Amino acid sequence: MTLSTSDDSNLASPVATSSPSHRRILPAFLLAGLILLVALAAIELASLVGTKSTRVLKDPATAYKYPIFAGFVSHLGVFVLVAVSAVTGFAASLRPTHAKRLAAVAILSLMLAFDDMYLFHERIGPWLLGTSEEVVMLVYAIFALAIAFQFRKSLFARAQLPLILAGVALLISMVIDMDGGSSRSIVLIEDLSKLAGYGLWAGFWLTFARADLRML
Numbered sequence: 001m002t003l004s005t006s007d008d009s010n011l012a013s014p015v016a017t018s019s020p021s022h023r024r025i026l027p028a029f030l031l032a033g034l035i036l037l038v039a040l041a042a043i044e045l046a047s048l049v050g051t052k053s054t055r056v057l058k059d060p061a062t063a064y065k066y067p068i069f070a071g072f073v074s075h076l077g078v079f080v081l082v083a084v085s086a087v088t089g090f091a092a093s094l095r096p097t098h099a100k101r102l103a104a105v106a107i108l109s110l111m112l113a114f115d116d117m118y119l120f121h122e123r124i125g126p127w128l129l130g131t132s133e134e135v136v137m138l139v140y141a142i143f144a145l146a147i148a149f150q151f152r153k154s155l156f157a158r159a160q161l162p163l164i165l166a167g168v169a170l171l172i173s174m175v176i177d178m179d180g181g182s183s184r185s186i187v188l189i190e191d192l193s194k195l196a197g198y199g200l201w202a203g204f205w206l207t208f209a210r211a212d213l214r215m216l
Contacts, residue, residue: 073191074116077198081113084202091209098212101150105205108143112198115140137174144170162204169197 039056046056054063061068089106092099115121115136125136148167151160173194176186 073195077195078113078117080195080198080202081109081116084205085109085113088205088209091213094213094216096209096212096216098208101147102205102209102212104143104147108140108147109201109205111143112140134178137178141174160204162200166197166200166204169193169200173197 043053043056047053060066061070085106088102088109092102092106096102115125118124121133121136121140125131126133129136144167148163151163154160156164170193173190176190176193179186
């Protein structure tokens, strides 16, 4: 005698066994193509400023022969921001109550991750936009304040404490970075404050996204 379950019948159904439609597979090809275009654009841009393509293609630790743990704390912050961007962006696509707010957080988190990874506010931004480092950082601050403004009626409630502390930690890091100090203690405070801010930012928004999705 053969036992069957509802799961078995679902697997055997025509819907489950049918091949994916073009709507399911097309995004994968489009995304892969977009990623390759970005990579090619980066290689071309690097060549314009005299950087070999191998420097762009290879991992920096391999290309420049520095220790693999160099930049670990900075990279950890980037990983955290990318995770926040991915989760909040996906949550926003499901259109919960606060979809626009989550989408804004996803965009800002990705911008900060890109900035941290490629020193946008220090090198690329001033060169590309013809402005100062402070102006680029001011744009990030305004974006963050616009998001915080959404909580103006309950900003100092206990639930919003991680968001407030994240802002304080990142502000400390920003002020130290703009001051330009380079001693070991200054660098330590700056980078650990930034990492703590990213952690608080991530914890708050991941919890917020989960609560918002539970209301669907």
